[in-house]
Amino acid sequence: MKIDIIPVFGNITREQLNGKLAVVFDVLRATTTIVTAVANGCKEVIPVVTVEEALAYAENQANVILGGERESLLIPGFHLGNSPLEYTSERVKGRTVVITTTNGTHAIRRAAQGAAKVIIGSFLNAGGVAKEVLRTESDVVLVCAGTRGKLSLEDTVAAGMVCRELAKIARGKEAFLPGSDLVVAACRLAGFYKEDPLPALKDSLHGQKLAALGFAEDLAFCSRLNSTEVTPVFRDGRIIVETE
Amino acid sequence: MKIDIIPVFGNITREQLNGKLAVVFDVLRATTTIVTAVANGCKEVIPVVTVEEALAYAENQANVILGGERESLLIPGFHLGNSPLEYTSERVKGRTVVITTTNGTHAIRRAAQGAAKVIIGSFLNAGGVAKEVLRTESDVVLVCAGTRGKLSLEDTVAAGMVCRELAKIARGKEAFLPGSDLVVAACRLAGFYKEDPLPALKDSLHGQKLAALGFAEDLAFCSRLNSTEVTPVFRDGRIIVETE
Numbered sequence: 001m002k003i004d005i006i007p008v009f010g011n012i013t014r015e016q017l018n019g020k021l022a023v024v025f026d027v028l029r030a031t032t033t034i035v036t037a038v039a040n041g042c043k044e045v046i047p048v049v050t051v052e053e054a055l056a057y058a059e060n061q062a063n064v065i066l067g068g069e070r071e072s073l074l075i076p077g078f079h080l081g082n083s084p085l086e087y088t089s090e091r092v093k094g095r096t097v098v099i100t101t102t103n104g105t106h107a108i109r110r111a112a113q114g115a116a117k118v119i120i121g122s123f124l125n126a127g128g129v130a131k132e133v134l135r136t137e138s139d140v141v142l143v144c145a146g147t148r149g150k151l152s153l154e155d156t157v158a159a160g161m162v163c164r165e166l167a168k169i170a171r172g173k174e175a176f177l178p179g180s181d182l183v184v185a186a187c188r189l190a191g192f193y194k195e196d197p198l199p200a201l202k203d204s205l206h207g208q209k210l211a212a213l214g215f216a217e218d219l220a221f222c223s224r225l226n227s228t229e230v231t232p233v234f235r236d237g238r239i240i241v242e243t244e
Numbered sequence: 245m246k247i248d249i250i251p252v253f254g255n256i257t258r259e260q261l262n263g264k265l266a267v268v269f270d271v272l273r274a275t276t277t278i279v280t281a282v283a284n285g286c287k288e289v290i291p292v293v294t295v296e297e298a299l300a301y302a303e304n305q306a307n308v309i310l311g312g313e314r315e316s317l318l319i320p321g322f323h324l325g326n327s328p329l330e331y332t333s334e335r336v337k338g339r340t341v342v343i344t345t346t347n348g349t350h351a352i353r354r355a356a357q358g359a360a361k362v363i364i365g366s367f368l369n370a371g372g373v374a375k376e377v378l379r380t381e382s383d384v385v386l387v388c389a390g391t392r393g394k395l396s397l398e399d400t401v402a403a404g405m406v407c408r409e410l411a412k413i414a415r416g417k418e419a420f421l422p423g424s425d426l427v428v429a430a431c432r433l434a435g436f437y438k439e440d441p442l443p444a445l446k447d448s449l450h451g452q453k454l455a456a457l458g459f460a461e462d463l464a465f466c467s468r469l470n471s472t473e474v475t476p477v478f479r480d481g482r483i484i485v486e487t488e
Contacts, residue, residue, distance in 0.1 A: 007395065147424075151251065151424070153425035153429055156429060180394045181394065181397035181398075182394065182395050185433055188432075189429055189433065204428070205422070205425055206425075
């Protein structure tokens with residue numbers, strides 16, 4: 001089986017996704033927030049691309065939480081921003097969360113155009129994702145959202161962490177072949193940041209921007225490696241936990 | 245001053261180059277070969293894109309060495325392949341070398357479309373390149389050739405080595421601001437491979453392909469960090485050493 005990493009989702013081709021398991025990473029902060037909302041028992045997360053779509057969804061349905069960001073900040077009229085710290089079980093349990101972010105929700109929808117299955121990745125569930133990857137029979141593509149159309153350190157390191165976790169648990173099983181040098185590079189980077197990815201988040205340009213905006217606590221939260229086993233799946237427009 | 249790294253030359257925009265110092269890396273093997281030919285006293289290297297251009301050049305001029313590769317192998321009718329080991333001073337001293345490779349010569353010509361100055365980088369002259377970078381007043385862009393349109397480990401690590409060398413010699417001087425997360429990632433990767441980049445070349449997909457083709461010795465040669473101070477400049481179609 002082959003594993004590959006796409007550094008920036010915008011450049012992905014249908015061929016790179018075709019029939020594969022895709023894992024999407026936008027660890028600062030969309031996918032971390034989604035994993036947190038799902039871990040905290042929300043009914044489903046609906047990732048949408050525009051603010052208008054989100055508002056229209058809420059108009060037609062009761063019990064909806066509107067979340068997301070533009071320029072990293074709360075969208076006027078929305079209940080929650082894009083900080084995972086806001087998505088507590090008190091707030092989200094049993095509810096539908098509609099979320100729109102600058103980058104991450106696009107990446108998820110883009111990955112769904114071709115992939116056989118799309119799961120949501122982050123540092124929080126890296127080990128859980130690796131287990132899910134190991135269960136699949138298909139090739140795997142780790143899709144990083146990136147920052148403003150360029151490779152982002154945090155997503156690349158998170159993809160690398162999944163590769164490291166895979167290497168840990170896959171001993172004796174069939175090895176994954178790296179589909180590109182970025183897989184090797186991401187593993188080395190993950191090895192550098194090892195058990196604590198917080199310094200990677202602090203080193204990253206987007207992490208520095210978030211810290212300057214007052215979201216330093218978010219970086220700490222987003223760096224919590226293997227704090228949950230949940231591996232949310234995006235299917236038919238909704239992100240849920242699939243039960244076997 | 246800003247420093248940035250472009251992972252794959254094909255995606256570079258004129259704006260990313262405009263007025264900057266560009267350093268081009270295709271360490272396996274075009275830029276290593278060019279640095280070696282220049283260090284061994286050739287009169288000039290003419291990088292051309294097609295085999296036909298190379299042949300036409302040789303027809304009109306005496307004393308020309310034709311070098312390069314297609315699919316990593318010697319081009320029929322050419323004198324030399326793309327191994328730096330072939331470009332000894334006995335072979336190239338005082339002569340014009342016309343070279344065409346699949347990737348590297350394109351990258352050099354592409355970088356010249358906008359950059360104020362283009363220099364040729366490799367592991368061999370990483371320290372010399374860093375000194376040249378430090379002398380410049382402009383922003384700097386490290387242009388990696390990449391492998392088949394994707395980030396390559398060897399070029400990224402070489403760019404990172406230049407950043408490390410810069411950090412070593414620039415102490416107390418104005419720091420370079422990273423223009424993207426890839427700069428941070430490349431520095432971390434260069435830190436991983438430290439004084440000996442040979443494992444990076446062995447880890448890379450293109451390095452493995454070259455080794456399988458019988459060019460394992462080339463990997464060792466291409467990994468010789470700081471073995472020359474020469475920093476060849478590409479100007480008006482020719483690569484030369486500029487004297488002050």
